[in-house]
Amino acid sequence: MGKVIAIANQKGGVGKTTTAINLAAAVALLEKKVLLIDADPQGNATSGLGLKADDFEYTLYDCISNGVEPSESIKDTEVPNLSIIPSDIQLVGAEIELVNVPKREFILQSIVEKVKGRYDYIFIDCLPSLGLITVNALVAADTVLIPVQSEFFSLEGLSKLKDTINIIQSGMNPRLEVEGILITMYDKRLRMASLLSGNIKEIVTDYIFETVINRNAKINEAPMMGKPVLLYDAASTGSRNFLNLAYELLTKNGDT
Amino acid sequence: MGKVIAIANQKGGVGKTTTAINLAAAVALLEKKVLLIDADPQGNATSGLGLKADDFEYTLYDCISNGVEPSESIKDTEVPNLSIIPSDIQLVGAEIELVNVPKREFILQSIVEKVKGRYDYIFIDCLPSLGLITVNALVAADTVLIPVQSEFFSLEGLSKLKDTINIIQSGMNPRLEVEGILITMYDKRLRMASLLSGNIKEIVTDYIFETVINRNAKINEAPMMGKPVLLYDAASTGSRNFLNLAYELLTKNGDT
Ligand SMILES: Nc1ncnc2c1ncn2[C@@H]1O[C@H](COP(=O)(O)OP(=O)(O)OP(=O)(O)O)[C@@H](O)[C@H]1O
Ligand SMILES: Nc1ncnc2c1ncn2[C@@H]1O[C@H](COP(=O)(O)OP(=O)(O)OP(=O)(O)O)[C@@H](O)[C@H]1O
């Protein structure tokens, strides 16, 4: 039965999509069946995996607002064992449309339930917000993986995200846990980065992934080619980091 | 009569808040009266200028949802000539509450009108979204300054932002113009960055600021001290970049 992991942080640009694409691809390359759900109207997970508008007919928006079955929206990617429910700008509309819908926080959960059985892992890439779409993702998820940069604004936002997670745990999704905190875009030359990453252990009591994702040009270039870094440049530091992260995630879940 | 400039881009982490804080501070140091409005529930512009929760009683949320007069929420900062309307996580609520309010896109405009006469420039720091709060900022603004990183996802989002701006220009705010595109966190060692920044001129016809903001550790450290980079380390590349940007903005507006 698939484990659902939301990748969330309301702070913008901390590497949510980069983590979603590359972790999902690495886990798929380790022979697990994986689904990536793009829950961001920017559609970066969709384009970062090489899908263009002509490649898909239905998006997550269609599943949320137009009653399309999730199985109809699922598309294969270039990565074996990795499929995606794509998104585009239309998803912005769902945030407003959901406001007056009964059980508005449980819509994505009911969509995920329909396909959960076919996958080992389902990752949900969230937009940088604590609005209704992100709340839907946290209600649908078993755990939440939180990418953070070791920078002031990113760490400042961590406690607010934890507050939101606590609210959801005490009501709409009591089984929600934190999968772990992932340090991204780490640049060991920056004095501040090593100082702050030490601080993280004081701000949260959650699991902090031992694998750190370093700042790496290949990671940044890969989405332009529509490929995860593992297919773009398998020998890069970025690829090694994400493969290590996948091992760590599977080991932590007793799944190797 | 104050010029209102929204700093917006739905892509997360491109340097909106960093630009808002440091450009507002630089323009204030050039003897203009400046107001910064923090329209992001993360409250990064507020904390980045050194304000803590105990330093203010009212926020932008109170002006939007509780009828508090903007003049009551305005706070001084450590920078002479720079004041701020602070924000905190409560602003998340405004996004949902505004949905069923008549003329919901014009609420911030009516708030700004009340104080516009007291300032030369008003900057609005937007959250990473195209939702109702950002739409309010674009309706209240005379122009919009668009920070972009020369990276794939950031440039991909530019055309969607332009679409939203066009929609607003054709209806709710016909006078809205693009103040300019600002390239941020530029790292000349990255092959991709110089390649893509050349592309920007093909994607948009708008003014592209000649001043480029380089990636600079001091810019990243300054908000931890609650100061703009000009007060944190006046001799840094970051300070020079933002001072040059302020000169370019004032010159472009015939205001030097
Ligand atoms: N380890 C890394 N090394 C170099 N560049 C990176 C790395 N991780 C992410 N990036 C780049 O940083 C930018 C921000 O990352 P990304 O878009 O994944 O963040 P995000 O949290 O998904 O953003 P948003 O809040 O807009 O959804 C992207 O251009 C991405 O290519
Ligand atoms: N020129 C720069 N050099 C180094 N670091 C920078 C620079 N500009 C911004 N940063 C850092 O990058 C991160 C993202 O910048 P910032 O928070 O200003 O972006 P934003 O667009 O406001 O993000 P959000 O979408 O969450 O509102 C911050 O940690 C900031 O300190």
Ligand SMILES: [Mg+2]
């Ligand atoms: Mg993203």
Ligand SMILES: [Mg+2]
């Ligand atoms: Mg910001």
